[in-house]
Amino acid sequence: MKKILPIYLLLLLPMSFSYAAHNNLPVKIIKNTLAVSFAPDGTLWRLLPAKDFVYLDYSKDLGKTFSLSVKVNQQAQKISAWPENPPAILVTISGRVLVLYYADEQQKSTSYFSYSDDQGKTFSTPILISDHAATDMHYMDKMLLDKMENVHFFWHDRRDKAENSTLSGSISLYHAQTNSMGSGEFKNELITHSVCSCCRTAISLSAQGDPVLLLRKAFPDGARDHVLLSKKSATEWGNVKRISDDHWVIDACPEHGPALAIDKLGRSHMTWFSLGDKRQGIFYAQTDDYAESISKPIPLGNSEFLASHPDVIVTGQRVVLAWTEYNGSETILYSQQSDNRGELWQLAKKIVTSTDSVGYPKLLSHNGGVFISWITKKEGHQIIEVKQ
Secondary structure, eight states: OOOOOOGGGOOOOOOEEEEOOOBOOSSOOSTTOOEEEEOTTSOEEEEEEOSSOEEEEEESSTTSSOOOOEESOSSOOOEEOBTTBOOEEEEOTTOOEEEEEEESSSSTTEEEEEEESSTTSSOOOOEESOTTTTTSOEEEEEEEEOTTOOEEEEEEEOSOHHHHTTSTTEEEEEEEEESOGGGOOOOOEEEEEEEETTSOOEEEEOTTSOEEEEEEEEOTTSBEEEEEEEBSSSSOBOOOEEOOOOOOBOSSOOOOOOEEEEOTTOOEEEEEEEEOSSOEEEEEEEESSTTSSOOOOEEESOGGGTOEEEEEEEETTEEEEEEEEEOSSOEEEEEEEESSTTSSOOOOEEEEEESSOBOOOEEEEETTEEEEEEEETTTEEEEEEEEO
16 A cells, blocks of 8 residues: 555645535424435435424535425424434435434334335335334444445444443444335344444445445453454455554543545545544544555544544545534534545645534535535535535
8 A cells, every 4th residue: 555645744736615505494403413415316315303303305406405395204203313323315326215314212213214216205104124123222323325226224233232241332233234115124133242332333335335334343441443344245244353543442422433435446535533542633544455454544633623523535536534623612614635545635624614513524425526514503504515
């Protein structure tokens, strides 16, 4: 692997940004949390968790305006969401709209799946994903669509209490998949134990089209560092491979999951947050062989300003990062990009600020373009294009 030079030593052409008009949300959402996803035809779909219902709308003009919203769940539920536990939305090539959301019912943040075959006009009756939903809490589900249009779900599950009892705050990671929407059943599969319970797992597809996971794992010495996990075969997962050795020992909930994006040549681009003995702040690293070898982590942003919640996305050879910082009076959204698969980087650029509560930045891509979904209580929801 080629050596990556420190970001702060590199000075290339500056980035520019294109802002969508501020958007007043049609409903009051929970904790500045929503979900967005581009469909293959360029439609931007949005999922809005409110008090009793989850609402869906869409935009044909890159987030400048949105359609009238519709309800996903027709029966009122106590909807649950927070930044580490957001809902999810994906759209298949055929136009099927897939929705994942949470409600406090059989267990707190019980996960539900629903879909629409008529462009979001009506939705199927929401169904449970976990086969232990009645007895064991499960949350932080992630939804992934593979190249064969199989739908994968990955979530944190408390059912294996005995296996995780020796490590405080740890939980198990489970998986289910389906290519039959109408079956109403999901075969649950254990992936690994000792996952940090409050940090969301990042997911992506390998160059071969198989799921790859980046997650914070609880180690026997109390450290909570990150590992990469990929499918070894159609029916078997490979070994857990450590990608960070920050040695963050904490008997509490970091609530700070990583991000992962894999390019078409198989390079995994990874970002994470740590306050470990060896390393503090947010970092970027890459691997070309799914963590057999890993580049030296590069610090991002200013740790003195609480640089946090990094996201990463890749399109072609272009890699874009986004994160937030807080200077004591306002939250600042930053972005940084590389045009050669993370070998060289432009300087970080300030995009926008807010003096109110904010959500996490979410990177999106469509037709070679890269966008940031940004939600604040004061300014509303914005879709910001990151130009080269």
